[in-house]
Amino acid sequence: MATSTVSTTAVTAAEAMDPAEALMAAVERADAEIVRFLWVDHNGILRGKGVTRELLADRLRTGIGLSAVRQSASLLDRPQPVPGFQVMEEVRVTADPSTFVPLPYAPGSAGLLCDLVNRDGSPWGACPRTFLRDAVARSADLGFDVIAAFEPEFTLLRDGAPLDDSLMLDGEGFDAANDCIVSLIRSLRSAGIAVEQYHPEASPGQHELTLRPAPALRAADQHVWQRAFTRGVARAHGLQASFAPVPLAGLRGNGNHVHISLWRGGNAFCAPGGGLSEVARHFIGGVLAHLPGLTALLCASVNSYERLVPGNWAGTFGCYGPDNRDAAIRVPSPLRGAETATTNIEVKVCDATANPYLALGAILHAGLDGLEHRIDPGEPLTVDPNLLSAAELLRRGVIPLPRSLAEAVEALERDELLMSVLGSPRRELYTTIKRADVRDLGGMDPGDVFALHAQRF
Numbered sequence: 234m235a236t237s238t239v240s241t242t243a244v245t246a247a248e249a250m251d252p253a254e255a256l257m258a259a260v261e262r263a264d265a266e267i268v269r270f271l272w273v274d275h276n277g278i279l280r281g282k283g284v285t286r287e288l289l290a291d292r293l294r295t296g297i298g299l300s301a302v303r304q305s306a307s308l309l310d311r312p313q314p315v316p317g318f319q320v321m322e323e324v325r326v327t328a329d330p331s332t333f334v335p336l337p338y339a340p341g342s343a344g345l346l347c348d349l350v351n352r353d354g355s356p357w358g359a360c361p362r363t364f365l366r367d368a369v370a371r372s373a374d375l376g377f378d379v380i381a382a383f384e385p386e387f388t389l390l391r392d393g394a395p396l397d398d399s400l401m402l403d404g405e406g407f408d409a410a411n412d413c414i415v416s417l418i419r420s421l422r423s424a425g426i427a428v429e430q431y432h433p434e435a436s437p438g439q440h441e442l443t444l445r446p447a448p449a450l451r452a453a454d455q456h457v458w459q460r461a462f463t464r465g466v467a468r469a470h471g472l473q474a475s476f477a478p479v480p481l482a483g484l485r486g487n488g489n490h491v492h493i494s495l496w497r498g499g500n501a502f503c504a505p506g507g508g509l510s511e512v513a514r515h516f517i518g519g520v521l522a523h524l525p526g527l528t529a530l531l532c533a534s535v536n537s538y539e540r541l542v543p544g545n546w547a548g549t550f551g552c553y554g555p556d557n558r559d560a561a562i563r564v565p566s567p568l569r570g571a572e573t574a575t576t577n578i579e580v581k582v583c584d585a586t587a588n589p590y591l592a593l594g595a596i597l598h599a600g601l602d603g604l605e606h607r608i609d610p611g612e613p614l615t616v617d618p619n620l621l622s623a624a625e626l627l628r629r630g631v632i633p634l635p636r637s638l639a640e641a642v643e644a645l646e647r648d649e650l651l652m653s654v655l656g657s658p659r660r661e662l663y664t665t666i667k668r669a670d671v672r673d674l675g676g677m678d679p680g681d682v683f684a685l686h687a688q689r690f
Contacts, residue, residue, distance in 0.1 A: 252330040252331070253290065253293050253294070253330060255330070256289075256293065256333055259333055260286055260289060260333075260343060261286075263335040263343050264341065265286060265335060265341060265343035266285065266286055266341045266342070267283040267286075267341065267342045267343075268283065268284050268285075268289055268333075268342070268343045268345060269282070269283050269284075269336075269342060269343070269344040269345065270282050270283070270284060270292070270297055270328050270345055270347050271344050271345065271346055271457070271461075272326060272346070272347045272348075272360075272361070272362070273457060273588050273589065273590065274303075274304055274306065274361075274588070275359070275588055275659075275662060275663050275666055276307070276308050276533070276534075276586070276588075276666065276670075276689075277534075277586045277587055277588045277690065278308075278689060278690075279457060279461055280303070281344070282297050282299070282326060283342075284297065292328075295325075296325030296327040296328075296350065297325065298324075298325060298326075299323065299325065299326050299349070300322065300323060301319070301322035301323065301359075302318050304318060304324075304662065305318035305665070305666065306666075307666050307669040307673060308534070308670045308673075308674070309669075309673050309674075309685075311669070311673070313665045313666055313669050314665070315658065315661055315662050315665050316658065316661065317658045318658070324349050324350065324351060324352070324357050325349070325350050325351070325352060325354075326347045326348075326349060327347055327348050327349075327350050327354075328345040328346075328347050329345065329346055329347065329348065329362075330345070332344075332345055332346035333345050334424035334425070334426075334458060335423070335424070336461075336465065337419075337420040337423055337424075337462075337466075338420060338462065338465035338466045338468070338469045339465060344461070346362070346454050346457060348360050348362050348363060349361075349362075349363075358657060358658050359658055359659045361588050361590035361591055362453075362590050364590055364591055364655075365449060365450055365453055365590040365591075365593055365594040365597075366450060367594070367654075368449075368593070368595075368597040368654075369448075369449050369450060369594075369597070371601055372495065372597060372601060375601060375604065376497050377495040377496065377497050378448065378495070378496040379449040379493065379494075379495060379496075379597060380446050380447065380448060380449070380452075380493070380494050380496055380577075381446060381447070381448075381449045381452040381453075381491065381492060381493045381494075381593055382429075382444060382446040382447065382452055382491075382492045383443075383444070383452065383455075383456040383459075383489055383491055383492075383589060384443050384488075384490040384491070384492060384579070385441070385443075385459065385476055385487070385489040385585050386434050386439055386440065386441045386476075386487040386488055387439070387441075387474050387475060387476045387585075388436070388437075388439050388440075388474070388476075388477070388480050388484065388487060388687075389410055389413065389439075389467060389472050389473070389474055390438060390472065390473040390474075390475060390480070390481075390687070391472055391473070393473075394438075395436075395438025395439075395481070396410060396472060397409035397433075397437065397438055398437045398438075399433055399437075400433075400435075401432075401433065402432055403433055406433025407432075407433060409433075410433070410440055412470060413466060413467055413470045413472060414431060414440070414442065416466050416469070416470065417442065417462060417463055417466045417467075418431070420462050420466055421444075421458070421459065421462055424458060424462070426444060426455050426459070426462075427444060427445040428442060428444055428445075429443045429444060429445050430443055431443075434485075435485050436484045436485035436486070437484065438484075439484070439485065439487065442459070442463070444456070444459060446492065446494075446577075449597070452593070453593050456489075456589045457589060460476055463476075473687075475687045475688075475690060476489070476584075476586075476690045477534075477536055477585070477586070477683075477686035477687045477689070477690040478532070478534065478537045478539060478540035478584040478585075478586060478686070479539040479540050479686070480683065480687035480690075481683055482539075482680065485540075485545055486539065486540030486542075486584075487540070487584060487585065488540065488546075488581060488584055489583050489585040489587065490563075490580065490581050490583060491531075491579070491580040491583050491592065491593060492565075492577050492578070492580075493578060493580065493593070493596060494513075494576065494577040495512060495513075495516065499573060500573050500574065500576055501513070502576050502578065503567075503573045507567075507572050508576075509564060509576070512604065513576075513578065514609070514610055515603045515604045515606075515607050515608055515609075516578070516600035516601070516603050516604055517553050517562055517578060517600070518603040518607075518608030518610035518611075519599045519600045519601065519602040519603020519606070519608050520562060520578075520580065520596060520599045520603065521551060521552070521553065521561070521603075521610055521632060522599070522603065523599035523602065523648055523650060523651060524582070524599075524632055525551075525632065525633075525634060525644035525645075525647075525648070526641075526644045526645040526647065526648030526651045527582075527596065527599055527645075527648075527651065528582060528634055528635050528641040528644065528645075529635070529638070529641035529642050529644060529645035529663075529667065530588075530591050530592055530595045530645065530651075530663075531580070531582055531583040531584070531587050531595070531596075532583065532584055532586070532587070532638075532641065533584075533586045533587045533588070533592075533638075533667070534584075534638065534670065535637075535638050535670055535671060535674045535675075535682060535686075536682065536683070536686040537584050537586055537638065538635075538636060538637050538638060539683075540584060541582070541634070541636075543618075543619050544559065545559075546559055547559070547582065548560060548561040548562070548580070548581025548583075549561070549582070549634060550614070550618040550631050550634075551631055551633060552613075552614040552618065552629070553578070553610060553613055553614065554614040555613060555615065557613075557614055557617075557618070558581070559617065559618050559619060560581070560614055560618065561580065561581060561582040561632075561634065562578055562579065562580055562581070563578070563581055564578055564579075564613065565579055580596055585690055586686070591663075595651060595654070595655075598650065598651070598654045599650070599651070602650050611630050614629060614631065618631060637671075638667055638670065638671050639671045641667075642664050642667045642668060645663075645664065646664060
């Protein structure tokens with residue numbers, strides 16, 4: 234009873250503290266000299282500016298100035314000609330105090346995730362976090378909470394080669410990466426991020442570590458931290474961690490599957506008695522209807538299409554099905570005894586070159602369109618699509634997906650809903666950046682393109 238009273242008092246005191254004051258106290262406890270104000274750009278790259286401890290309180294209030302042109306940079310870091318993204322245009326990087334974490338792999342440093350706002354404090358039309366926040370608000374208007382989780386794979390490299398050549402789920406793979414993975418899990422735990430499970434994956438040096446599901450914005454934030462922590466911890470162990478879809482020619486490729494469910498009291502994706510509800514089916518219908526355009530946001534790099542090969546379990550077929558691992562949307566079997574809680578859908582046609590806020594927000598907008606228009610997804614595909622002829626796939630309504638980033642961007646521009654919710658200037662910004670990547674990387678040596686993605690992601 235005494236312990237309970239002390240705990241309640243501590244929580245009450247913490248809740249009463251101003252968020253900025255609580256953050257400053259946390260910075261002192263962490264002994265952080267530099268606090269990184271971080272955001273994810275439209276190429277999926279984590280960028281930031283560092284603030285010293287002495288100036289942190291001021292910058293929490295004012296934000297940090299940022300030239301808008303930095304958000305128009307291509308993967309080669311070359312600003313692109315987009316209206317409103319000129320050198321003299323400024324936005325502010327504003328920190329969300331609730332996202333503060335010390336960075337165990339970078340002693341003396343800590344991080345905050347940020348929104349990008351106009352100089353007057355109003356939302357900026359190209360802020361990725363705001364895009365997801367707006368999609369969550371649209372879900373709330375329809376009475377739903379959104380629970381999500383990202384499921385990324387990554388490759389551990391040493392001196393440019395895979396750390397190990399073990400088999401999928403192989404004990405040798407566990408042993409080879411043990412020190413790095415244990416450090417990573419402990420680092421994530423210290424930041425309040427709960428790991429669900431881990432295993433070596435199918436390709437040389439490939440591993441998968443998944444986090445617990447969380448409300449949508451928190452899930453995207455956690456994915457950002459997971460990538461940052463994984464790369465930082467690997468570096469501390471003399472390794473390179475790459476989330477690139479295919480970091481080296483010949484590898485199977487890293488996905489970043491998105492799990493999602495809608496909740497209203499209980500899990501709205503679970504029908505009474507089990508199975509998918511009508512809410513889930515219509516949501517799937519919406520995602521499938523917009524899947525070609527969505528691909529530009531979910532498989533967001535030239536390198537993404539090296540991974541999208543039939544038979545790779547990459548979700549290369551535009552359909553859905555129960556435990557169908559080459560369908561773009563897999564319906565995972567729920568866990569026994571927790572059927573209601575674990576009923577969800579998995580969007581497989583996604584990788585870590587996607588900005589997680591844009592990816593999850595776009596999936597939400599597409600799924601909610603399916604709900605509002607009661608889009609029928611058709612019958613689930615219950616056979617391996619790799620065994621069906623092109624004619625049979627067409628007869629069963631399997632949607633062809635873009636085969637390159639160029640095709641995906643064209644599909645995005647034809648999708649009125651997605652272009653509308655992206656809004657201006659984001660839609661012009663995004664398509665311009667991606668076309669620049671197609672143009673610039675198309676003239677590079679293929680080996681250099683693999684190496685660029687391995688480095689960037």
